[in-house]
Amino acid sequence: xxxxxxxxxxxxxxxxxxxxxxxxxxxxxxxxxxxxxxxxxxxxxxxxxxxxxxxxxxxxxxxxxxxxxxxxxxxxxxxxxxxxxxxxxxxxxxxxxxxxxxxxxxxxxxxxxxxxxxxxxxxxxxxxxxxxxxxxxxxxxxxxxxxxxxxxxxxxxxxxxxxxxxxxxxxxxxxxxxxxxxxxxxxxxxxxxxxxxxxxxxxxxxxxxxxxxxxxxxxxxxxxxxxxxxxxxxxxxxxxxxxxxxxxxxxxxxxxxxxxxxxxxxxxxxxxxxx
Numbered sequence: 001x002x003x004x005x006x007x008x009x010x011x012x013x014x015x016x017x018x019x020x021x022x023x024x025x026x027x028x029x030x031x032x033x034x035x036x037x038x039x040x041x042x043x044x045x046x047x048x049x050x051x052x053x054x055x056x057x058x059x060x061x062x063x064x065x066x067x068x069x070x071x072x073x074x075x076x077x078x079x080x081x082x083x084x085x086x087x088x089x090x091x092x093x094x095x096x097x098x099x100x101x102x103x104x105x106x107x108x109x110x111x112x113x114x115x116x117x118x119x120x121x122x123x124x125x126x127x128x129x130x131x132x133x134x135x136x137x138x139x140x141x142x143x144x145x146x147x148x149x150x151x152x153x154x155x156x157x158x159x160x161x162x163x164x165x166x167x168x169x170x171x172x173x174x175x176x177x178x179x180x181x182x183x184x185x186x187x188x189x190x191x192x193x194x195x196x197x198x199x200x201x202x203x204x205x206x207x208x209x210x211x212x213x214x215x216x217x218x219x220x221x222x223x224x225x226x227x228x229x230x231x232x233x234x235x236x237x238x239x240x241x242x243x244x245x246x247x248x249x250x251x252x253x254x255x256x257x258x259x260x261x262x263x264x265x266x267x268x269x270x271x272x273x274x275x
Contacts, residue, residue: 015087015208016068017060020079026055029096030193032078037071041161041226043094060087061208061227087208090156092229095190098237102189106171106200108242109183158211159203159230162222169198175221179214186238201228204235 020042021027029042037059045056059075059082062068068084075082095101163169169187180202189198202218205211211227219225 015060016062016065016084017058017087018062018068018072018075019083019085020057020059020075022054022056024053024055026096027057028192029057029094031059033074036074038224039226040071041094041228043092043229045088046091046093047088056088058088061212063212091231092156093231093234094161094228095188095231095234096192097190098231098233100190101234103237103241104187104189105184105238105241105245106174106187107180107185108245109181154232154235155206157203157230157232157235158205158208159201159228160211160215160218160222161224161226161228162200162202162218163224164197164199166195166197169200174200177218177221179217183214184238184242186241188234201230203230203238 020031026044026046029044031042034042040059040061043058043060045058047054047056059071062071062084065084072082072084174185183202184204185200185202187198187200189196191197202214205214208227208229215225215227
């Protein structure tokens with residue numbers, strides 16, 4: 001067996017990662033080599049081992065073990081014990097703290113008429129263009145899941161990290177690619193290395209492989225595009241931003257329609273009967 005291989009991962013995606021670190025507490029997603037390796041993402045996995053939480057820091061994704069081996073010398077300058085493993089396929093996150101991260105919707109793939117009967121349901125994906133500038137914060141933290149709820153949890157989802165920047169991301173400056181119409185385009189803002197930083201993300205995908213195909217498509221405009229796993233909380237928050245925006249759009253449209261109807265009824269005077 002290759003000495004650079006770690007069997008502690010949870011293979012299931014057909015891809016590979018480099019395991020950087022492991023700890024009993026969540027570790028920051030900051031890495032010192034981010035300018036040396038472009039097109040990859042850093043994320044965490046969470047497992048329960050002997051009744052205790054265990055977190056691992058990963059670099060990925062690599063299509064083959066050979067590609068991961070090519071990156072290993074760069075990584076080991078900073079993480080001497082780094083090892084290659086199959087990519088984990090569940091309980092992954094690519095934000096330091098979803099509770100404190102700000103979300104801003106740029107464009108949504110969700111649009112439908114929402115009534116009082118169905119406004120609690122998640123929106124159905126369709127092609128749409130919805131622009132919002134609101135920032136939504138996490139309300140109440142959800143309790144951590146245990147192994148007993150493992151079978152009932154949602155499948156692992158993925159997104160594309162199109163760019164990561166210390167400067168504000170301006171919606172008007174984002175290239176308008178046709179493929180964006182089929183996905184949600186949103187911005188996450190969180191503190192990293194003591195500074196507020198922003199990431200432009202496109203989601204969502206049910207497999208890392210399908211996300212990689214879209215990454216190849218958009219790379220002419222976003223050279224640093226990389227596949228990232230998203231947690232259930234991130235997926236829920238992005239959908240909630242879109243749902244709230246849709247509700248406001250529907251309410252605004254109804255008010256405008258009622259105002260138009262009211263104005264028409266008051267402005268139209270009955271015509272006099274001919275004498």
